[in-house]
Amino acid sequence: xxxxxxxxLYAYGSFIYGLGVNAILGLSMYAVLALGQLxxxxxxFMGIGAYTxxxxxxxxxxxxxxxxxxxxxxxxxxxxxxxxxxxxxxxVYLAMATIGFxxxxxxxYINTDYxxxxxxxxxxxxxxxxxxxxxxxxxxxxxxISATRSKLGRAFEAIRExxxxxxxxxxxxAAYKFTTLLISAALAGLAGALNAHFSSFIGPNExxxxxxxxxxxxxxxxxxxxxxxxxxxxxxxxxxxxxxRPLHDFRLVFNGLIIVxxxxxxxxxxxxxxxxxVG
Amino acid sequence: xxxxxxxxxxxxxxFAGLVAVDDLSFVVAPGSVHALIGPNGAGKTTLFNLISGLxxxxxxxxxxxxxxxxxxxxxxxxxxxxxxxFQNLRLFGEMTVLENVLAGRHVRLGVSWPATVLRLGAARxxxxxxxxxxxxxxxxxxxxxxxxxxxxxxxxxxxxxxEIARALATDPKLLLLDEPAxxxxxxxxxxxxxxxxxxxGGGLTILLIEHDMNFVMGLCDxxxxxxxxxxxxxxxxSEIRVHPAVIEAYLGGSYRAxxxxxxxx
Numbered sequence: 085x086x087x088x089x090x091x092x093l094y095a096y097g098s099f100i101y102g103l104g105v106n107a108i109l110g111l112s113m114y115a116v117l118a119l120g121q122l123x124x125x126x127x128x129f130m131g132i133g134a135y136t137x138x139x140x141x142x143x144x145x146x147x148x149x150x151x152x153x154x155x156x157x158x159x160x161x162x163x164x165x166x167x168x169x170x171x172x173x174x175x176v177y178l179a180m181a182t183i184g185f186x187x188x189x190x191x192x193y194i195n196t197d198y199x200x201x202x203x204x205x206x207x208x209x210x211x212x213x214x215x216x217x218x219x220x221x222x223x224x225x226x227x228x229i230s231a232t233r234s235k236l237g238r239a240f241e242a243i244r245e246x247x248x249x250x251x252x253x254x255x256x257x258a259a260y261k262f263t264t265l266l267i268s269a270a271l272a273g274l275a276g277a278l279n280a281h282f283s284s285f286i287g288p289n290e291x292x293x294x295x296x297x298x299x300x301x302x303x304x305x306x307x308x309x310x311x312x313x314x315x316x317x318x319x320x321x322x323x324x325x326x327x328x329r330p331l332h333d334f335r336l337v338f339n340g341l342i343i344v345x346x347x348x349x350x351x352x353x354x355x356x357x358x359x360x361x362v363g
Numbered sequence: 364x365x366x367x368x369x370x371x372x373x374x375x376x377x378f379a380g381l382v383a384v385d386d387l388s389f390v391v392a393p394g395s396v397h398a399l400i401g402p403n404g405a406g407k408t409t410l411f412n413l414i415s416g417l418x419x420x421x422x423x424x425x426x427x428x429x430x431x432x433x434x435x436x437x438x439x440x441x442x443x444x445x446x447x448x449f450q451n452l453r454l455f456g457e458m459t460v461l462e463n464v465l466a467g468r469h470v471r472l473g474v475s476w477p478a479t480v481l482r483l484g485a486a487r488x489x490x491x492x493x494x495x496x497x498x499x500x501x502x503x504x505x506x507x508x509x510x511x512x513x514x515x516x517x518x519x520x521x522x523x524x525x526e527i528a529r530a531l532a533t534d535p536k537l538l539l540l541d542e543p544a545x546x547x548x549x550x551x552x553x554x555x556x557x558x559x560x561x562x563x564g565g566g567l568t569i570l571l572i573e574h575d576m577n578f579v580m581g582l583c584d585x586x587x588x589x590x591x592x593x594x595x596x597x598x599x600x601s602e603i604r605v606h607p608a609v610i611e612a613y614l615g616g617s618y619r620a621x622x623x624x625x626x627x628x
Binding site: 231239249250252360363 | 415447449470
């Protein structure tokens with residue numbers, strides 16, 4: 085590694101890692117929004133992945149690849165438990181159930197001493213290197229692009245546009261909604277584990293409603309007509325606070341303003357172009 | 364008569380006290396064009412929703428191809444060969460014409476999702492075959508030149524034909540058409556009649572709801588007439604044309620006068 089790159093990574097390493105992790109979170113949001121489902125549980129799923137990974141690494145010394153697999157599995161189980169009763173209902177029920185679920189998890193973390201309680205869980209080794217984060221991001225992104233341009237993308241879009249019409253042409257709507265919710269939870273859990281293993285500290289308040297809305301805003305800013313949208317949205321919204329550091333406390337106002345402007349003027353997001361769903 | 368393709372037996376569907384379909388039974392013979400007629404609110408669309416599985420009946424059963432499908436989910440019925448269109452067009456407006464038909468092909472595409480995402484050979488050849496089939500159907504409904512347009516940008520009559528092509532892409536044995544000629548001009552209606560005739564010629568069974576009497580009478584082999592969710596008459600077009608209860612409930616006074624004049628002549 086050339087010395088300038090070493091210096092750069094020393095100064096900006098966690099920022100750059102954070103961009104990659106947020107992009108994975110953006111894709112986890114895409115997995116549900118592409119079918120027109122609104123989940124506000126991405127932060128909670130991320131938290132489950134983060135805590136699972138921290139416990140397995142620190143308390144049990146499990147190898148990192150296995151830790152990542154486990155951090156994807158546990159939020160999937162949680163998503164399955166939430167999904168079975170709520171996915172049959174249309175509208176805002178999934179959103180409401182997932183908000184409630186996030187709150188439950190936060191209270192659970194605060195009151196569980198085994199995982200640090202309100203003080204959080206610290207001393208997690210920094211095992212998530214840049215190549216792991218960006219390698220996983222690339223694989224996930226390519227997977228979504230491939231899915232979008234196939235019969236799966238057509239099924240997603242059909243469900244998003246008109247569920248009954250999708251049913252009437254033989255798309256198993258419930259199975260698609262359930263599977264994509266599980267995939268979305270797994271990706272959020274993966275992001276949580278990666279985040280825990282470069283920031284070395286996680287706390288119960290990192291996975292609350294604020295984070296859920298931030299993850300949603302990645303997708304809204306970038307748009308969900310293509311999987312590239314939430315990735316770009318995550319990059320922009322995660323980089324802005326750094327670029328806008330001179331504005332001090334007004335930085336978040338700027339974030340909110342951008343989202344309002346995008347919703348009004350670019351309702352499909354900044355990357356709102358149509359993708360071909362054939363191939 | 365051969366075994367019926369579809370058999371609706373004593374089916375009842377209620378919505379909050381309103382009986383939309385009331386103890387209704389009828390059969391559709393294979394290879395026939397069967398029409399459901401009746402005034403607005405007679406329960407025709409509800410009956411379609413019951414047959415296609417978007418709605419569950421309170422009582423009664425539905426058999427299709429010698430199987431009880433009353434408890435099957437909609438996608439499973441499509442897989443068995445039940446295709447349908449909607450009264451108010453339900454196309455996927457943000458997909459192209461070709462993608463809409465390909466979406467209709469979904470139920471016949473069996474390659475697993477991991478193979479699809481990894482673009483294995485089986486997935487690629489399946490997709491190519493699906494595209495071929497979709498183009499064939501678009502030629503059949505005369506939309507091949509518009510295949511890359513967004514479905515929402517098509518003219519009204521073209522959207523109706525696209526919805527039929529999308530339903531045909533599921534390889535139905537029985538096609539349910541909910542007012543296919545609604546809102547069409549006479550030229551479009553004639554083209555649609557020719558299209559349905561050629562489908563019947565290919566062995567497809569069609570069950571349709573339609574208000575345009577000339578269209579229905581010229582096309583169908585049998586009619587079932589509904590009023591207030593009940594069957595009030597059934598028979599061939601010539602029988603229904605002179606059926607007193609039908610004339611009273613549906614066709615109206617001017618038609619009765621016309622029928623009497625024809626009867627007298």
